[in-house]
Amino acid sequence: MIGDLFKPMTTRSRKRRPASRGFALVEALVSMTIGAIALTALVAGLASAGELGVAARRKALASALARQLADEISKADYGTDPRLADANPANNGDLADSGGKFGGGTIPVSAGAADWAEGSSRKHAGENFNVYVNVQPVIDGVGTEEGKRIAVIIRYRIGGAFGRAVAMSYRYNPTAVGAGKLPL
Secondary structure (H helix, E strand, O other), rough: OOOOOOOOOOOOOOOOOOOOOOHHHHHHHHHHHHHHHHHHHHHHHHHHHHHHHHHHHHHHHHHHHHHHHOOOOOOOOOOOEEEEEOOOHHHHHHHOOOOOHHHOOOOOOOOOOEEEEOOEEEEEEEEEEEEEEEEEEEEEOOOOEEEEEEEEEEEEEEEOOOEEEEEEEEEEEEHHHHHOOOOO
């Protein structure tokens, strides 16, 4: 017995542990549940990112369309183009829709209504947009109309809501500045 104490450890008898037999059913179910929760979060994140991408694309397209139309209207015939008529002077206080009314569920009417609106939606790069134009005459100190401020408002749908993009421009009155010559 005392001699056993001095034997090398490798020759001593050790207690053997039973071999691991794999996962229990409960462990497997817990790991599958954790995996399912992680996968659900991943799919929800990807769906949200997709929706944000669509919204950003529509906003970019609406902004480009608004700039394009504002530029086009600023070159329109001053006396005959209906888009340059101040058909609703009551909206001149909020020319560019700073209150965001056109981004709401209903189109503003009466005092907030646009001066000009396209009859139907406009297709641009595969998307539908509604076009509204607000015009405000600029009168000088002696009562001469120098030109018109122009706000082009583009309304578009994002899911169940609406967004809007606005571009501003200016059209000089050719009779006030001399046959189309712009003041320096």
